[in-house]
Amino acid sequence: MREEQKAKIVEDLVKGKNILITGSYGLGKSTLAQELMHELACQEKFVVFYFPFPKPPKLILIKAIEKLCLRGLNPPSGWKFSSLYQLCEIIIKYINGSPFNLVLFLDEAQIITENAIQVYSELLNSGKVQFVLCGHSPAFDEKFSSLKFKYFFNAFTVYKIEPLSYSEAKTFLDSCLKERKLNLDENTKTKLLLQAGGNLANIIRGLDQISQGEEPNVYTSQNSTNLFPLFIFLIFVIIGLKYLYRGVGDYALANFSGFLGLVLFFIIRYFYFWRK
Known part of the structure; x- marks a missing residue:
């Protein structure tokens, strides 16, 4: 390698x-x-x-x-x-x-x-x-x-150091499987390799998950989407709408905007804290 x-x-x-x-x-x-x-x-x-x-x-x-x-x-x-x-x-x-x-x-x-x-x-x-x-x-x-x-x-x-090529990652995976005395079908191997994106640590983490009876879930940061900026943007939009509706005298919509803000806040808390 x-x-x-x-x-x-x-x-x-x-x-x-x-x-x-x-x-x-x-x-x-x-x-x-x-x-x-x-x-x-x-x-x-x-x-x-x-x-x-x-x-x-x-x-x-x-x-x-x-x-x-x-x-x-x-x-x-x-x-x-x-x-x-x-x-x-x-x-x-x-x-x-x-x-x-x-x-x-x-x-x-x-x-x-x-x-x-x-x-x-x-x-x-x-x-x-x-x-x-x-x-x-x-x-x-x-x-x-x-x-x-x-x-x-x-x-x-x-x-x-660049990510491993698919063939290099497969060689590394095979050596890890031999060392751990694990057998994986080709579909699971392919799934793990595609998720890992040539990252050795991700391959090892995926094998740890499989050893514990879990499905491999090791997407690299390149393959995942960071939703946090979107959440922040939505919060500012909701706050802006709340004060806009209050300014034009529509208190019902202003209160509803505040309610949406609270819901979004707890969603963020769930995804970034409680799920950990």
Whole structure:
């Protein structure tokens, strides 16, 4: 799955580049990152480390040093109480004298902070520490409004993950069915794949629903309709009519408009709160 894209990313990492993997929720960014990590771990040139979040930076640095200790790093006593930049110095000093690079895989990169950026920039400037960051692409727009974020991410090669093709999604579904020891008829498979829209998380959620004896219902946001703006528009129309009828002296219609507003309010409450 995504073999061509994965091969290009590995090639870039071998060249010493930093990678930013973006895409909508559920498309398999984390899965791709973990596959890359396992592939790099087989190469002597790399020491790889995965953390599910890009913060807190101190914990990540400590875990990275512990990983390097398995490759011969002997940090000074009391090193865990060092400052962030002292921890960076420990990593950089060891890595610069080693034949391998340290590759940090950090997930959920859209929540990265400026403080973390400053720390990671120290590692980035060493040339021997590489990053593979994964995050939701819409959320990165806000990050790029800051010059500090722009400067940091300019050092990254961006790979945008697209939804799986139908055949790729079918292959993924078949592997999940084999792993879960489930059997589905072709109609149910087709229904689930069409609803999922190439989204791995939706396929998994659909299988969870089927396992619980439910019908799969995992339409992607592209296939669903957001009725909330329509509800808001109707409320304003009803309020406008209420005051219009009151202004012309038709109090019966004004009261009826108010009644419709209350009904619509409770409908919204039902769909957006109680049904959850």
